[in-house]
Amino acid sequence: MVFWEGYVSDDVMGTFAPIVVYWLYAGFYQLLPRLDRYRLHTEKEEEQKNLVTLSTVVKGVLLQQLVQATVAQVLFLVTAQASLLGVPVQPSIPVQILQVFMAMLVMDTWQYFVHRYMHHNKFLYRHIHSQHHRLVVPYAVGALYNHPLEGLLLDTFGGAMSFLITGMTPRTAVFFFCFAVIKTIDDHCGLWLPGNIFHMFFQNNTAYHDIHHQLQGSKYNYSQPFFSVWDRMLGTYMPYSLVTRRQGGLEARPLKD
Template structure:
């Protein structure tokens, strides 16, 4: 039994829980003290380099989430009609764990190749993906700030395909999509906090993705949101050192001479 049983369906939770989690988790980062000694960029850099105001970022994220919720409802409606009641019985925890891993690998694969193509295709980069890179200095609330087409192709379709291929139930999908949202926000938060579980478990983390947002790294570190496997296999991995800045905080400095 889960806490929402009797109040909301798994399908409804799978649609709206990730949106609620997004604003709660990203909002937590937004409300934190400055924490300058853990930042990858100074607040002055953020103000000078970012090309879009916070209000526009919020509107862009809300638009993407509207599309995301619509597609999720259609997806759950389609799968509930195709599946019998028996196949919707919640599987054992080991099976759910395997479905999680499969979904993570599928999402990583989809996002790597779509993301990389959006950089390599000049038209798509100029008219679609460049919107996300207006946040040269990423921050948590801007994790899903994308052109609507990119949001649909990269995130929404990526989530749908991961759900379908992994075979997870709507209830398992609630946990998976919320987890994916939290990981994506963390990758864009701009902070290297001690004890951050995502930095301990995943090499694809805040500093890793920060390299991609900088001018010298836009052709590298395409992998998101979980692993760095595809970057390493296909020669787009850019290693880096995390060094202390004199004025406080950290800098993820690329090691161009050690490119894989």
Template structure:
């Protein structure tokens, strides 16, 4: 029994809950005070290096989420049973295994598509460079991408994760909401004490910040969960967190 049962279908929740979670969690970061002592870049760097205004970022995210919602609805329509019978949910153990499989599938898809978008000059210049206009990432811009990239990288990657793992629509609600929270957190631009993602995931806000730096563009492609493919294929670069004298941190890559 879940709180939305009897009000909306699992399929509807699977489509719209991740979008709602994105704006709630991203908005939470956006409304925080400046927190200069925990920023990975100064506010001055954010103003000077980012070449796209906040309203354009919000508009870009909304466009991507529109495509995301349409594909999700079609996916659930094609995979859900036409029967009026109640879908039997698998055990918690099975759901956990399905989520782990989905995480691996999503990481694999996003790593190779993301890396190819950097290696192909045409795709980088006309598609992926839009995401890198935010040289200094912030939470609400986590899904600021070219619409085609959003479709290929996030939406298709999510659909593939759902299909390969065999999860139900209800399990998908939990998985996609978690994936959204993790993605937003990776782009938050903060190194907050006690952040649970920093404790359990090596792929975190500092790790991804390295990729957004000019000298790190060809490293740390992995997203959103684990740096497995970076480490296996030689695109992993470690970093060192340095405390800035004026407050905050700097993620500086370590190269041989």
């Protein structure tokens, strides 16, 4: 039993709930006071290093979400028509938890190798992936600021594969996709807040991904959004230390030259 039952279908929720969650959660971070002592970059760094305006970022994210919503509707429609029963039976909670965990592994695997290839292929990096790295200093609203083709390949296809391979129902997918969106936003928020549950349970976190956005870390820490397994296994993990800056705030400092 879910709160939207009887109002909208699971397919519709799976399509639009992640979009609503994105703007609510990212908006929450954007509306927070500066909290300079918990920031990984100063306001001056954000203004000087970022190569794109907030309005452009918002437009880019909306475009990507439009594509994602279209693909999601097609995906749910196809799977619904392929079901002999028409309405999928919701499995037990333990089975759903296992499906979500497996979906996390599938998404991580897909995104690691596609993301890494986009960095090593000069054409793809210059014309596609570099758009995301225009945000040298990441912030929450820009978590899904990508070239539309990258958004389709990395996020949309990655989500579709996670959904199809694990066999989760559209209802389970609502929770998984919303969780993935929240985690991605948190990884780009630029804040190291005390008590952040994601920092407690995931080594792939805000500071981890901030290293990747730095020049010396651009060929490291490709893993996203959940685990750091592939980076560690394939030698692309860059360790870091979190230090306090003299002028205030924090810095994720790479430990490799």
